[in-house]
Amino acid sequence: MELKVYVDRLSQPSRAIVIFCKVNKIDFEEVGIELLKGQQLTPEFKEINPMGKVPAIVVDGKFKLFESHAILIFLASAFPGVADHWYPADLYRRAEIHSILDWHHSNLRHSSTGFIQNTLLAPLFGRPLNPQAAAEAEKVLSSSLSKIEALWLKESGQFLLGSNQPSIADLCLVCEIMQLEFADETDRNRILGPHKKIQQWIEDTKSATKPHFDEVHQTLFAAKVKLQMQRK
Structure with a gap:
């Protein structure tokens, strides 16, 4: 499963996603989106998240998901190596x-x-x-x-x-x-x-x-x- 994670580490929910992936040894590509530069509002990023917010993920180049809670639930369910707790x-x-x-x-x-x-x-x-x-x-x-x-x-x-x-x-x-x-x-x-x-x-x-x-x-x-x- 190819996972891209679009985040700005100044963002609280972005940090939660990155920490979760690292702790659970989920292989992912981190793509930086700088909020202070307005990169979340570009047409390119809005194709991933029309809301213009981070975090967001893209799985296998086609499945797109935003909202941090939904992302964490998906990751915990989709990757079998994630501990049950x-x-x-x-x-x-x-x-x-x-x-x-x-x-x-x-x-x-x-x-x-x-x-x-x-x-x-x-x-x-x-x-x-x-x-x-x-x-x-x-x-x-x-x-x-x-x-x-x-x-x-x-x-x-x-x-x-x-x-x-x-x-x-x-x-x-x-x-x-x-x-x-x-x-x-x-x-x-x-x-x-x-x-x-x-x-x-x-x-x-x-x-x-x-x-x-x-x-x-x-x-x-x-x-x-x-x-x-x-x-x-």
Whole structure:
């Protein structure tokens, strides 16, 4: 199976796809799409994803798929070498993972993206910063982190749903939270500081996917340093 993965490693869901492929030894070609240059809006890329967003994949030159959750479910199902804990065969566990992924889009993802965009990144895309929108996003983000701790990070396991091994839901949500690395240390500590379970879960996910987690996030860390220098 020939797999092309179209990503920008500054994108949270893009990083989740790349890490998943590397951890599971899936052979793939990574095709970089630079969001800041608008490459996702070119006619060539829109033939792959008409929505003009990353990530997207092309399989065997003909099957095209976008939306990160759908991609991860496909990869976990299509490649027999993927360990069961990522996307369990048990239908009840799968349903629980789907529930978390559906919740993710309208809660954690929406709020984390809104906060980072409106405190830091909006000018890079030609938009003004919006402190009011950032404050509203932070409220939803903090509430989302509390819900993750209360509902899914159980004492019986290191990962979501009380599991001792990560699922695709763990990878998606942790990569989302890692976008807070862009934030000032004061903001990041204010948001993450009260959530000790979240902090430990992030470290456990890093450990379970090493060395690929840190390697894939190097692009994010480098961009953070560059942004800090520009702001000074």
